[in-house]
């Protein structure tokens with residue numbers, strides 16, 4: 001089934017027993033703040049006031065304007081601390097709105113083990129707590145966020161929610177704050193300060209551009225051209241590594257004049273500026289960098305270089321070149337490189353940049369092929385983790401798979417639509433993740449969908465059924481666990497696989513033992529007791 005991707009497979013399998021460097025950032029913690037933060041004093045004061053007096057505040061504005069960064073700065077102040085903490089949920093990697101509540105529960109540290117609906121559980125958990133919840137990047141699931149936030153606010157009087165979203169939630173008690181670009185007028189503007197900081201981060205030689213008053217005027221012009229949008233300024237600043245300011249002003253002028261034509265005039269002006277700034281960065285990339293940018297857009301959340309190599313190589317981009325080309329994209333600020341989670345180098349793209357890459361991938365006609373490679377890479381990783389779980393590096397596997405959670409979700413979603421047998425095999429291999437790492441409801445959801453979609457003869461069917469049984473045990477639903485244990489036993493008895501038989505017997509036995517029937521548990525654990533079921 002994975003033969004086509006044997007290259008990827010071998011790489012993942014060669015990591016057998018080696019989960020890689022272990023990350024250590026717990027979910028829900030505030031992401032690390034970049035060193036430079038420019039301006040926004042008035043906005044910060046306003047948000048701090050609102051956080052004292054209101055319970056739902058939404059920062060809106062175009063992509064790249066600085067909503068997430070401002071939210072992070074606003075809540076990072078100790079002043080904003082709440083007795084039960086400040087929790088950050090990044091929703092940008094989440095595609096499936098049905099996983100929203102789980103993501104919030106997981107971020108605040110609520111292990112979802114009950115048979116009650118999770119939103120009820122979460123409301124009850126928050127009811128007597130005082131906390132600040134940040135939902136970052138909600139625009140792709142506005143209705144679901146509105147619904148969940150409404151329920152939570154109603155149940156938890158001590159809860160405050162700060163949202164970032166390109167559009168408001170349209171919730172009755174919502175205070176909407178529109179975030180504008182940075183001011184770009186004058187020689188001391190915040191936009192210029194950000195442009196300068198980005199340029200100096202790219203090359204210390206850029207200092208000369210800003211220290212000379214004549215050239216500073218030109219730099220201010222560039223900032224105005226870019227409408228003071230932080231993301232656009234960062235991308236432009238990074239280009240000063242290769243270009244002079246004069247070259248940049250000239251090329252920028254030409255491009256923006258062209259783009260004032262009818263093709264883009266339906267976009268909001270600021271949106272247009274950003275698209276233009278990204279498109280402009282795009283044009284300035286080497287062809288292989290553009291190709292990698294497009295292919296990297298299949299990743300959700302952060303990823304490592306091994307995954308990039310396996311998923312994105314092909315055609316003109318050989319596997320051996322991927323790391324170097326990736327470094328080129330980092331130098332242009334298209335891709336961010338982080339080490340913070342203690343997991344070795346990880347890479348990610350801001351959502352706005354990723355969307356641009358994805359449009360390009362669609363134009364190249366490669367969406368399906370690259371998503372297949374992505375899914376099969378993470379399927380292979382899941383199998384390696386399954387094999388390594390019961391070994392001395394279990395904690396490392398736990399951390400590794402927790403970091404890869406958004407990618408695992410994306411891979412499973414894709415396989416459910418394209419290769420249900422592989423989805424079932426992967427969801428079944430992840431039994432330990434669902435069972436032991438606090439994702440029971442999510443695991444159940446994926447396993448049920450995969451079992452429905454895949455044929456009974458699929459190689460992963462029995463394992464999927466067994467894994468589903470484990471989630472029932474953990475939820476305390478022993479009737480479901482028993483029924484699944486019996487079905488597993490019937491199927492296992494028809495195979496010659498001793499491990500499958502033992503697992504089935506174990507599930508069935510536990511489903512009797514836990515509700516208090518050890519005699520029956522012992523009976524069904526043995527072959528004669530099980531024979532009566534078959």
Ligand SMILES: Nc1ncnc2c1ncn2[C@@H]1O[C@H](COP(=O)(O)OP(=O)(O)O)[C@@H](O)[C@H]1O
Nearest residue numbers: 036037038062063064065066067068069230231
């Ligand atoms: N005030 C600021 N100071 C420094 N960098 C900023 C500021 N505002 C935004 N940025 C940077 O600009 C980029 C886009 O900002 P981001 O908050 O991700 O935008 P949004 O959430 O609106 O899409 C990020 O790299 C961010 O760090």
Ligand SMILES: [Mg+2]
Nearest residue numbers: 067068137164
């Ligand atoms: Mg954002």
